[in-house]
Amino acid sequence: MAAAITAEGLVKTFGDVRALDGVDLEVPEGTVLGLLGPNGAGKTTTVRVLTTLLRPDAGRAVVAGVDVLKEPNRVRSLIGLSGQYAAVDEYLTGRENLQMVGELYQMKPREAKARALELLEWFNLSEAADRTAKTYSGGMRRRLDLAAALVVRPPVMFLDEPTTGLDPRNRLALWEVIETLVAQGTTLLLTTQYLEEADRLAHDIAVVDHGQVIARGSADELKAQIGGERVEVVVHNRELIPTALEALTPYAKGEPAVEQHTRRITVPVSGGARVLADVIRELDGRNIIIDDIGLRRPTLDDVFLSLTGHAAEDSEEGAAKDADGSGTTTGKDA
């Protein structure tokens, strides 16, 4: 499959900060790459370079078959960009916003108008079409912003933290839209700090930290890298723990872990659901009462923690700084 986005050795420094330190990426046509990383890892800077907003100090990038550095204006007519926060004019109506973007994508005014109405309907904004965006809720503005990125049905889209700050309901709605787009063949590069989002939407994930890609692969591949599955058992009372351990030993592929106060025993296993069934039968046979049992696979959180040594979602303070800093000081956001 041809690559819709290629980046090779992207370097960008802001003063002393090496925001991008040799980023390589490849996104095959029609797939979704999730760029995952903490604040300041280089996600936004990567997107800004690929969308022609920022010139890298070194490296090469090709988007939709066009060289980003040599023919930026041709790239611009083939991409859609939706940023971390809604870049819409709040004193224009939803319809006027989309029509303006359409005309600036060089569509004829009549086509731009028709496309605006079509998108407003698709994004459930028809009723609010003639109200200024100032009156829109946060979720509506995000939808309008995403609609603006879709005006020309671009083959390649860049979404920079599209759901940051959205409530769960709106986040889910936006995910559905994104899934529809991808199903129709759009290639998508998505940055996110939400592992759940990457897990659900991305075919491939590139973990970025300190301006470098430190791991890549599908969510399952990344999870497999840091270890396999395990059975977790919560027994009814503490007295049962020794017997339970004894019962579990034949299935264990490693040292069991015991948390006395939660009465939880975790045992590395292999064999999936069948092992789980065997374990349940075994425990039942010994009359061990269990409160909870399950087969757990590592989450992307575990992956992230083991790769970077810190959690993906930074403190509230960091997230807030990222969200409003991007407008004026993206250089430092990097």
Place this chain on the structure above:
Amino acid sequence: MAATTPAAIGHAVPQPRGGAVQVLRDSWVVAKRNLRRMTRIPEIVVFGLMQPVMFVLLFSYVMGGAIKVPGSGGESAYREFLMAGIFAQTVTFAVAGASAGVAEDMTKGLVDRFRSLPMARSAVLVGRTIADVVQTAFTVLVLAAVALLVGWRIHEGVLKALGAFLLLLMLGYAFSWIGALIGLSVRSPEAATSAGLIWLFPLTFLSNAFVPVSTMPGWLQAIAYWNPFSATVQACRKLFGNPGVDPAHVWPMEHPVEASLAWSLLILALFSWLAVRKYRNAVG
């Protein structure tokens, strides 16, 4: 958000045409947007009017009696002298509108959106400054009506008066590019408003706008005569036939129309070049 309308790709993507036609077309799209905004935030237009109207009334009735216009007597002499200065000050205050507007677009991410679109690189700023000059023209029109009420008159015919207004709008247009550059350079719209205005006060007062230059110390007179602002004010007084045309033997005072045009074109050329360059490289 049902998937009723497919957003399917592969649709013919319009190609940017490039060239002057695209610059004009894209600039007009952006100008339309800015003009729409003005009708939705009428406060901006209203407050833009209040300051010059207040100046007309304060200067006419409070300070007018104390300032003598050389070579002309009469009660309304200072009011007639004053108006060219107020007009010129008003058009240059377009700087504040441009700088605040551009800075707001920067902080709200709109400049990023525009820069990611296949549109002419200069269009965002050209569109902005065109909308500003339309607003300025409206302000000048209302101001002229107020001026007529307090006793200002034109004495050299309508054509020359129109010429004077054109010179004023040229100066205002050139100055709004200074505003655009300021807006791209500062970090917040609030800072842009102050940064856009602070230097305008000395610029407009170190000129022939409010008092005859002959009353200033010698070294200040040289500055005042070569101030771009003074050339336009002198040209307007001449074209309106208002009192107080400075008889000084300095080139910009002897050829004020040419000097005004030259200054405006120079400022326009320099600052549009700087601003568009800044916009291209903007790290939004």
